[in-house]
Amino acid sequence: MELVLGATITLVILGMIFGVGLAIASDKFAVKVDPRIDSINEILPGANCGACGQPGCSGFAQAVVEGKALVTGCTVGQNEVAELTASIMGVKFEGRERAVAVVMCHARGIKNKFVYHGVKDCRAAHIVGGGFFGCDYGCLGLGTCVEACKxxxxxxxxDNLPRVIEERCTACGKCAAVCPRKLISIVPTSKMVHVRCKSLDKGAVAKKICQDSCIACKQCEKICPYDAIHVQNNLAVIDYPKCTSCGKCVEVCPNHTIINFARERSLAKHTLTV
Incomplete structure (x- = not known):
């Protein structure tokens, strides 16, 4: 009996010692979590799309608190989330302009080089002989960008070309990331003029392949009063910070390669309502 009692007392004492030790260790080695992380995480949209460059919304919240990400990093949340995040972090926030994805291709009447029977994915098709599409720079039309959009x-x-619904676009860039031909750009919504071509072929060659291609005639470059467009490697390229969307380049483009996107947006909205 005395032996059992002694063992019990010993176990109780050891339990108390271990308990105190664990309590001290728990307090000493505890990982302190900044409450701002939870606060930011609560206001995020919860899309976990990764567009911010972080592993999900919780990862973004932690990165902001640690100074590894900007308060404007959540493209899905737009200015509303950015402003709330800045408030939690105690920093000043200046509104930014909303951006949208734009498909820089409107190829028409182009014949395929061969019949493709592979995986319905633009990246896979692009690997096979440089793609089946007649233009080596144009949209393959398999909808990989559409599938990538969350x-x-x-x-x-x-016409087998992807269309962007501007009202839903968050400018996350997922569609641009999966396009093997880099045909999708993320641009400010105020910019209405775009060169819808990525061909680097010389004018005569490009014209034979696609009636809408840029032929590097430089008419746009000559007429632009803001020095906002230049022909580089046989392709007209817009310097968006300089561009005022005046539309002068649109008027002189012989192949209608440069377009006023205001009209495209209007047509897109009309298509969705009919």
């Missing part, structure tokens, strides 16, 4: 902001048009 916000249902894109759809394939009847």
């Amino acid at each position: 916000f249902e902001a894109m759809y394939m048009g009847k």
Whole structure:
């Protein structure tokens, strides 16, 4: 009996010692979590799209608190989330202009080089012989960008070209990232003029392949009063910070390669309502 009692007392004492030790260790080695992380995480949209460059919304919240990400990093949340995040971090926030994805290709009447029977994915098709499409720079039309969009902001048009639903687009850049031919750009919504071509072929060659291609005639470059467009490697390129969307280049483009996107947006909205 005395032996059992002694053992019990010993176990109780050891338990108390271990308990105190664990309590001290727990307090000493505890990982302190900044409450701002939870506060920021609560206001995020929860899309976990990774557009911010972080592993999900919680990862973004932690990165902001640690100074590894900007308060404006959440493209999905736009200015509303950025402003709230800045408030939590105690920093000043200046509104930024909303951006949208734009498909820089409107190729028409182009014949395929061969019949493709592979995986319905632009990246896979691009590997096979440089792609089946007649233009080596144009859209393959398999809808990989549409599949990549988590916000249902894109759809394939009847011409096999992707269309962007601007009202739903969060400018996350996922569509641009999966396009093997880099045909999708993220640009400010105020910019209405775009060169819808990526061909680097010389004018005569490009014209034979696509009636909408840039032929590097430099008419746009000559007429622009703001020095906002230049022909580089046989392709007209817009310097968006300089561009005022005046539309003068649109008027002189012989192949209608440069377009006023205001009209395109109007047509897109009309398509969705009919």
